[in-house]
Amino acid sequence: MLKPSKLAKNNFLSSLDLSAEEVLHILDLATNFKNKKINIDLKNKVLGLIFDKSSTRTRVSFQVAMTRLGGTTIDLNPNTSQIVRGEPIKDTAKVLSRYCDVLAIRTFKQSVLEEYAKWATIPVINALTDLEHPCQALADFLTIKEEFGELKGKVLSYIGDGNNVANSLILCGALLGVEVRIACPKGYEPNHALINKVLEIYGNKSLLKITNDPAMASAGADILYTDVWSSMGEENQKTQKDKEFYGFTIDSDLLSKASKDAIVLHCLPAYRDKEITDEIIDSKNSRIFEQAENRMHVQQALLACILS
Numbered sequence: 666m667l668k669p670s671k672l673a674k675n676n677f678l679s680s681l682d683l684s685a686e687e688v689l690h691i692l693d694l695a696t697n698f699k700n701k702k703i704n705i706d707l708k709n710k711v712l713g714l715i716f717d718k719s720s721t722r723t724r725v726s727f728q729v730a731m732t733r734l735g736g737t738t739i740d741l742n743p744n745t746s747q748i749v750r751g752e753p754i755k756d757t758a759k760v761l762s763r764y765c766d767v768l769a770i771r772t773f774k775q776s777v778l779e780e781y782a783k784w785a786t787i788p789v790i791n792a793l794t795d796l797e798h799p800c801q802a803l804a805d806f807l808t809i810k811e812e813f814g815e816l817k818g819k820v821l822s823y824i825g826d827g828n829n830v831a832n833s834l835i836l837c838g839a840l841l842g843v844e845v846r847i848a849c850p851k852g853y854e855p856n857h858a859l860i861n862k863v864l865e866i867y868g869n870k871s872l873l874k875i876t877n878d879p880a881m882a883s884a885g886a887d888i889l890y891t892d893v894w895s896s897m898g899e900e901n902q903k904t905q906k907d908k909e910f911y912g913f914t915i916d917s918d919l920l921s922k923a924s925k926d927a928i929v930l931h932c933l934p935a936y937r938d939k940e941i942t943d944e945i946i947d948s949k950n951s952r953i954f955e956q957a958e959n960r961m962h963v964q965q966a967l968l969a970c971i972l973s
C-alpha cells in the first residue's frame with residue numbers, strides 16, 4: 666500500500682513549495698484514495714479553515730477530505746471571530762496553533778497568508794490568494810493525468826485572465842514539464858515576478874508561452890482551460906473587463922483548433938456564456954466536474970502527507 670510521505674516544507678503557500686516528486690506522489694496518493702485503496706486514520710486531527718472570501722469547492726472538499734481521514738474541521742468564519750475586529754494575525758495564528766493541527770486560509774494578499782505562516786507553529790495551506798491557487802493546480806494536473814496518463818509533453822492552453830489560477834498552473838506546469846500557453850488581453854498577463862521564477866526553473870528550454878491570441882494558443886492543445894475574467898475582489902472592474910475580454914471565450918470554434926482529443930477544464934465557479942459557453946461546459950470534451958471532484962482527492966492526499 667502506498668504510504669503518505671512527509672513533505673520537505675512545512676507549509677503549502679505556493680505551488681513551488683512542492684518538488685516535482687512531491688507533486689507526483691500526491692497525485693498517486695490521491696488516485697489511491699479515489700479508488701479506495703488506502704485508509705488513513707488521523708485520529709481526530711483538526712483542520713481550521715479561515716476564509717476571507719466565499720467558497721463552495723475548496724471549503725467543502727477540505728471538510729469532506731478531513732472527515733474521510735478520520736479528522737475534523739472547524740470553520741473559523743472571520744466575521745464571527747475576532748479576526749473581523751482586527752486582532753493581529755500574529756496573535757490569531759499563535760492561538761489557533763494551540764487548538765488546531767493545520768490551517769487552510771483563503772484571503773486576498775499573499776503577504777497575509779505568509780504572515781499567518783510566519784507566526785503559526787502548525788502547517789498552513791493556501792486555499793486561494795490573489796496570487797495563487799495551488800490546491801486547484803494539484804486537482805487540475807490529476808485530472809489531466811487521468812485523461813492522458815502522461816503529463817510531460819502535454820500542452821495546456823489557458824485562455825483568459827492572468828490571475829491566481831493561471832499563476833499556479835504556470836508554476837505547477839513548469840515543475841511537471843507541461844507546456845503552458847497563456848492567452849490573455851494586453852495588460853492582463855500573469856504576475857511578472859512569478860514568470861521570472863518559472864523561467865529560472867526551465868533554464869534555457871522554457872515551455873511557457875504568453876500571447877494575446879487565443880486561436881494561436883489553442884492550436885493543437887491537449888487541454889483548454891479558463892477561469893472567470895473578474896476574480897473575487899474585482900467586482901468593480903467587471904463591466905470594463907467584460908469588454909476587454911471579448912473574443913477570449915472558450916466556444917466550439919476555439920475548441921475546434923485544439924487537438925481532436927482535447928479536454929476542457931474550468932476551476933469553477935463559472936459565468937456560463939462568458940468565459941466559456943454553456944454548450945462546452947456540458948460537452949463530451951468537458952472534464953470540469955471530474956476536476957471539481959478531484960479537489961477532494963488531492964486535498965485528502967495533501968492532508969495525509971502533512972499530518973500522518
Ligand code: CP
Pocket residue numbers: 719720721722723724793801932933934
Ligand atoms: N475552484 C474553487 O476554488 O472554487 P470555490 O471558490 O468554490 O472554492
Ligand code: NVA
Pocket residue numbers: 793828829830892893895896897932933934
Ligand atoms: N480566479 C478566481 C478563482 C475562484 C476559484 C477568483 O480568485 O475569484
